[in-house]
Amino acid sequence: xxxxxxxxxxxxxxxxxxxxxxxxxxxxxxxxxxxxxxxxxxxxxxxxxxxxxxxxxxxxxxxxxxxxxxxxxxxxxxxxxxxxxxxxxxxxxxxxxxxxxxxxxxxxxxxxxxxxxxxxxxxxxxxxxxxxxxxxxxxxxxxxxxxxxxxxxxxxxxxxxxxxxxxxxxxxxxxxxxxxxxxxxxxxxxxxxxxxxxxxxxxxxxxxxxxxxxxxxxx
Amino acid sequence: xxxxxxxxxxxxxxxxxxxxxxxxxxxxxxxxxxxxxxxxxxxxxxxxxxxxxxxxxxxxxxxxxxxxxxxxxxxxxxxxxxxxxxxxxxxxxxxxxxxxxxxxxxxxxxxxxxxxxxxxxxxxxxxxxxxxxxxxxxxxxxxxxxxxxxxxxxxxxxxxxxxxxxxxxxxxxxxxxxxxxxxxxxxxxxxxxxxxxxxxxxxxxxxxxxxxxxxxxxxxxxxxxxxxxxxxxxxxxxxxxxxxxxxxxxxxx
Numbered sequence: 001x002x003x004x005x006x007x008x009x010x011x012x013x014x015x016x017x018x019x020x021x022x023x024x025x026x027x028x029x030x031x032x033x034x035x036x037x038x039x040x041x042x043x044x045x046x047x048x049x050x051x052x053x054x055x056x057x058x059x060x061x062x063x064x065x066x067x068x069x070x071x072x073x074x075x076x077x078x079x080x081x082x083x084x085x086x087x088x089x090x091x092x093x094x095x096x097x098x099x100x101x102x103x104x105x106x107x108x109x110x111x112x113x114x115x116x117x118x119x120x121x122x123x124x125x126x127x128x129x130x131x132x133x134x135x136x137x138x139x140x141x142x143x144x145x146x147x148x149x150x151x152x153x154x155x156x157x158x159x160x161x162x163x164x165x166x167x168x169x170x171x172x173x174x175x176x177x178x179x180x181x182x183x184x185x186x187x188x189x190x191x192x193x194x195x196x197x198x199x200x201x202x203x204x205x206x207x208x209x210x211x212x213x214x215x216x217x218x219x
Numbered sequence: 220x221x222x223x224x225x226x227x228x229x230x231x232x233x234x235x236x237x238x239x240x241x242x243x244x245x246x247x248x249x250x251x252x253x254x255x256x257x258x259x260x261x262x263x264x265x266x267x268x269x270x271x272x273x274x275x276x277x278x279x280x281x282x283x284x285x286x287x288x289x290x291x292x293x294x295x296x297x298x299x300x301x302x303x304x305x306x307x308x309x310x311x312x313x314x315x316x317x318x319x320x321x322x323x324x325x326x327x328x329x330x331x332x333x334x335x336x337x338x339x340x341x342x343x344x345x346x347x348x349x350x351x352x353x354x355x356x357x358x359x360x361x362x363x364x365x366x367x368x369x370x371x372x373x374x375x376x377x378x379x380x381x382x383x384x385x386x387x388x389x390x391x392x393x394x395x396x397x398x399x400x401x402x403x404x405x406x407x408x409x410x411x412x413x414x415x416x417x418x419x420x421x422x423x424x425x426x427x428x429x430x431x432x433x434x435x436x437x438x439x440x441x442x443x444x445x446x447x448x449x450x451x452x453x454x455x456x457x458x459x460x461x462x463x464x465x466x467x468x469x470x471x472x
Contacts, residue, residue, distance in 0.1 A: 143251050152259050162248045169244045173237050177229065186226035192233065 003187070007194050013201055018047040021208040028215025035160070036214040038081045039207050045073050046204070064123050064182070065115050071128030072108040075135060076101055078164070082138045087151070104131055124179045132172045139165040160210055167203040171196070276445065279438035286435070291333060299329045339385060342378055348408055350385050355406065358392055362404045369409040376415070376472055383443045384417060384465065391419055391463060394436050399423025399461065413469045420462040425455045447471055 025032070025040030032040065049070050056063035079097045108127045115123060139161055146153055153161075174181070174196050181189045306322045309315065339350060348368045355364050388406070395401045401423030409416040437453075440463075444451045448471045455461040 147251070147254055147258070150258050150261075152262060153255060158252065158255060162251075165248065166241070166244050169240050170237060173233065173240050177233060180226075180229055180233075184226050184229075186230075188226050188230040191230070195237070 003190055007190055007197065010194070010197055014197070014204070015047060015050050017201060017204045017208070018043055018050060021204060021211065022047055024208060024215070025211050028211065028218075031215050031218035032211065033214060033218070034084045035081060035157075036211045038077060038084060039211055042074075042077045042081075043204065043207060043211075045077060049073070064125070065112060067125050067178070068108045068111045068115065068127040071125075071131035072104055075104050075131035078135045078138060082142055085142060085157075086145070087149075100134060104134065123182055128178070129172060129175045132168050132175060135168045136165060136172060139168065156210065156213065163203065163206045163210075167199060167206075170199050174199075276438055276442040279435055280442050283435055283439045291336065294329070294333050294336075299326060299333070302326045302329065339382060342381055345381075347376055347381050347384060347410075350381060351388060351406060351408065354385055354388055355392070355404075358396075358404075361396070363402060365403070365405045367405070367407045369407070371409075371411045380415075380447050380467065380472065383447045387440050387443055387465065388417075388419065390436050390440055394434075395421050395423060399425075401460065415467040415469075415472065417465040418462065419465075420460060422460040425457045425460050427457060428455055 021043040022040065025036075025043060029037065029040060049066060053063040053066050056066060079101050083097055104127065107130065111125055111127045115125065142161055143165075145151075174192060181192055302322055302325050306319060306326065309318060309322065342350070345353075348366075348370065352366060355366060358364060392404070395404065399421050401421035403422045405418075405420040407416075407418040409418075440451065444465065447467065449465055449467040451463060451465045453461065453463045
């Protein structure tokens with residue numbers, strides 16, 4: 001079994017964990033707070049993208065078009081999450097979030113048309129990296145605003161935002177040189193995809209544990 | 220192809236950046252956590268100080284109530300009972316209608332003063348300027364009192380606010396008599412649509428503001444202002460005098 005095949009099998013862990021996460025989320029859904037409900041929506045969206053990418057790969061032998069869409073959906077969901085988290089006096093306001101989401105949507109649509117019309121060898125996408133960067137900025141702003149207003153946050157919320165910041169900072173570094181990760185022929189790219197897979201799986205498990213703890217506490 | 224453009228070099232670069240970012244973000248998170256812990260500790264400390272302060276005010280209030288009872292008991296015992304005893308003896312040994320009338324009048328006067336001290340008379344029918352004028356009237360023999368009023372609206376103060384402000388003024392005048400050695404007192408009452416201000420100044424000997432310990436009187440004033448959700452500020456300079464400003468927002472009228 002080659003290294004790339006091993007990674008391919010490992011990727012099956014992703015939908016398995018996501019199905020488990022969505023099931024836990026649905027089971028506790030009514031008892032969850034708004035933040036965890038958004039996280040359930042995030043897991044469900046990731047599961048849909050995961051399934052879609054496998055279908056697209058099987059039918060068209062190319063699922064790269066889903067990368068900018070994934071970036072936009074992630075940004076949209078985390079905008080909702082940070083909007084729900086922001087207090088009345090905090091700077092992240094509805095209008096700025098709407099503008100950011102709208103601008104990214106336009107850029108994503110433009111990139112999708114570009115990806116559709118270009119051959120796989122020329123694939124280059126920045127929208128996923130931009131979306132990831134904005135999520136990182138949301139996360140940092142959230143901390144800075146709380147510190148500026150001298151507001152206390154719960155340990156659960158602190159660890160959730162820390163997890164988001166850490167995961168998306170690493171994602172940003174991985175998705176910036178995405179053309180290298182797609183076009184490299186030396187086989188080194190598989191180490192990065194494996195690292196990315198481990199980050200993603202750990203992040204999903206972290207979110208699921210957050211949902212599960214919240215559901216248990218509200219029970 | 221340049222050396223840096225080969226896959227190995229690029230992969231190495233990405234790994235280094237990944238590790239660097241991981242360490243950087245992790246360190247930032249530790250710093251942020253430390254900051255939140257500090258905020259949390261500071262808030263706890265603030266709450267503790269606030270609680271201790273409230274506790275002290277409450278204790279002061281109890282002490283002041285007790286002192287007030289002792290004073291009223293002393294007034295009844297030393298003045299009223301004294302006069303009534305004299306009246307009884309006079310009545311027994313030498314009946315003099317004129318003298319007895321005079322003594323009864325004195326007793327009624329003392330009883331009225333004690334009653335007024337306990338509860339301000341007709342408070343619901345009188346406005347604050349009237350109550351202040353009545354309160355300061357007996358002191359005009361001791362002090363030169365300037366009472367200025369600037370009432371810009373039809374006064375609609377609650378009974379509670381009127382009682383507390385009058386009691387505060389009473390307390391301050393007592394303080395001035397006991398400690399300040401003042402000769403002049405200025406009272407300025409300003410009542411606008413949004414605010415009520417009461418400024419009281421004396422030309423007494425003043426005191427050192429830096430000394431931390433507040434007397435019972437000041438603590439009691441603070442307790443009363445907290446009770447009506449008002450604000451107060453005091454300024455004092457040794458040898459020049461003391462001034463107090465009390466303010467109340469319209470929401471608390």
